[in-house]
Amino acid sequence: MPDTPERARQLPAASVERLPSYLRALADLAARGVEGTSSAELAELSGVGPAQLRRDLSYLGSNGRRGVGYDVAYLYGRVRAALGVAEERRIAIVGAGHLGHALANYSGFASRGFVVSLLMDIDPQLIGTQISGIEVGDVACARELLASHGVSIVVLATPGSHAQEVCDVVVAAGVREILNFAPCTLQVPDGVKVRSVDVGSELQILAFHSQGRAEE
Amino acid sequence: MPDTPERARQLPAASVERLPSYLRALADLAARGVEGTSSAELAELSGVGPAQLRRDLSYLGSNGRRGVGYDVAYLYGRVRAALGVAEERRIAIVGAGHLGHALANYSGFASRGFVVSLLMDIDPQLIGTQISGIEVGDVACARELLASHGVSIVVLATPGSHAQEVCDVVVAAGVREILNFAPCTLQVPDGVKVRSVDVGSELQILAFHSQGRAEE
């Protein structure tokens, strides 16, 4: 059998990146008691064009009714299933510094389908302490801890100087999806998916757009 | 006059988003004492292909020497200038919760060209306290504070429930570039640039890619 195995994997990467916004918009509508919506309304709430939204949803199959619109609850379920967050997923955070703390205390994970199940660090001072009710484990035991907690997605909140090293450890432990907050490019083998969030880079991109103004 | 005013704005958005990685790679090389490099090496360090890197740099003009490669220090200066971070830029953070704290204490801004010059919150309990040596101001005084600190880029680290409200305030105060950490889509007028970082969305995108494995 070939190398493109999964079912609905004709979903383009660019569409996948927008599905979470649709999910947020749908959750908002549901919370406000709205039962039906349209591509125009959903697109508005998500910050995209209506044609783009319809195209994206059409990759998941037919989800609306022509002439009518979309059912909020039904569509919500479809998008959650497509993203693979229909059931709760357990994540681990490595790095218990300021950012690791902020993430561990963040209350917004549950509504998005995630539970922080495990914290780890390299610093012996931090190992064994409790953060937000979770004990900090030793990253040296990553393999056992990750396996016993059933974690498949790891968040790296370490300084840049340790990120590659920790990345190698968790990849060796079988992790295939990593969210990296360290300001560096991680080298990973094929089949491991890394997404990086770098505040410095984001600010630099914004700085580019502000050129021409405010130049003293 | 038309609506596409600026000089080097032929730079495609997709290229702009990669320039920060190149800058990080160049800073690494410089820190290691490396004086010259090639598109192959820089691309490797940045996680892109060599052709893409050359194409991106070519938008900034000719920066290397054929048959030789690129001068690290020179190219570093060119990319910083292109991004508009050749001189230090002042930023403000709104929201002094866990994330606001973590950002205020983050030591990595300076090397990327930014200084946190101002913190603000709505909570009267927090206003007047000091975080990382900076006093927390009242967001109600945003206009005056932003102006007196010479801030043009604002980071929103508020809960989602207040993000749009605070966004409206800072936009009214003249801010045109916003980095939003709240899990919501901000509605802004034309000409205001928003970049959003949403941990929940990032995890959902990773969850998508982990489908097919780990399904019990």
Place this chain on the structure above:
DNA sequence: ACCTGTGAATCGATTCACAGCC
């Protein structure tokens, strides 16, 4: 009359492959 789903057209970004220069 209205709104979705989708072919067809467009637009932009990536990659190839080589001419030009060191």
Place this chain on the structure above:
DNA sequence: GGCTGTGAATCGATTCACAGGT
């Protein structure tokens, strides 16, 4: 011989505009 800079080709994503269904 080696590496950049770039036309030309390719690839993918977005938008248009309308056919199909309610």
